[in-house]
Amino acid sequence: MKACYMRSAMAAAWAVLAMLTACSPAATPPADNAAQAGQAVADPKLAENAGESPLKAYMGHVMDRNAAQLWAWTTYVSDAQGGRYTQPRTEDDWIDAESDALTMVHLGDLLAMPGLALDDDRWAGQLARFRQAARDSAEAAEAQDFARLEAAASDMNRACVACHVTYVPEIEGPYAAMK
Numbered sequence: 001m002k003a004c005y006m007r008s009a010m011a012a013a014w015a016v017l018a019m020l021t022a023c024s025p026a027a028t029p030p031a032d033n034a035a036q037a038g039q040a041v042a043d044p045k046l047a048e049n050a051g052e053s054p055l056k057a058y059m060g061h062v063m064d065r066n067a068a069q070l071w072a073w074t075t076y077v078s079d080a081q082g083g084r085y086t087q088p089r090t091e092d093d094w095i096d097a098e099s100d101a102l103t104m105v106h107l108g109d110l111l112a113m114p115g116l117a118l119d120d121d122r123w124a125g126q127l128a129r130f131r132q133a134a135r136d137s138a139e140a141a142e143a144q145d146f147a148r149l150e151a152a153a154s155d156m157n158r159a160c161v162a163c164h165v166t167y168v169p170e171i172e173g174p175y176a177a178m179k
């Protein structure tokens with residue numbers, strides 16, 4: 001995984017697709033129906049190389065990092081200069097915040113992909129909640145509305161936690177289910 005880190009947030013949405021060719025020594029054509037239908041499929045070999053399932057690698061390396069990048073726009077910091085949000089201030093900041101949010105929208109699309117989507121009735125609902133928060137973030141950034149961006153960031157965090165509590169509660173700690 002180390003050899004194929006992403007240089008920009010805009011590249012992130014395509015990371016999983018790019019890794020199929022860029023990081024697999026010999027990309028083997030997936031043999032299932034989705035591949036035959038021309039859909040992208042996460043390469044099981046990639047996960048094998050990293051010693052992780054495709055979803056685990058995606059969450060740990062792609063989702064987490066890009067969420068942190070978006071949330072960095074709405075983080076409360078307290079230091080010698082006092083307490084404040086690290087909010088977008090310039091026109092360029094707002095464009096970057098919107099780009100970071102749109103990256104999350106695309107990352108949500110990838111979670112519907114065969115190879116990443118879990119074969120479970122609850123997946124679509126959990127994913128829809130996440131996608132809504134990502135879209136809200138992008139709209140808030142486009143409107144340069146900080147209060148809305150902050151609210152969408154909290155919604156997104158709750159969507160991450162809700163899905164984890166459904167499938168992997170242990171990663172959210174003992175009190176997660178109470179949120």
Ligand code: HEC
Binds near residue numbers: 111
């Ligand atoms: C639709 C469901 C879903 C959503 C939404 C979701 N996750 Fe996950 N996440 C999972 C599942 C399932 C796993 C466990 C994967 C595994 O271990 O195979 C996971 C695992 C993780 C892990 C652990 C990876 C590791 O190396 O063990 C991190 C970190 C993570 N997610 C971050 C996030 C963040 C941040 C968000 C929101 C911005 C998010 N996830 C949203 C389903 C989701």
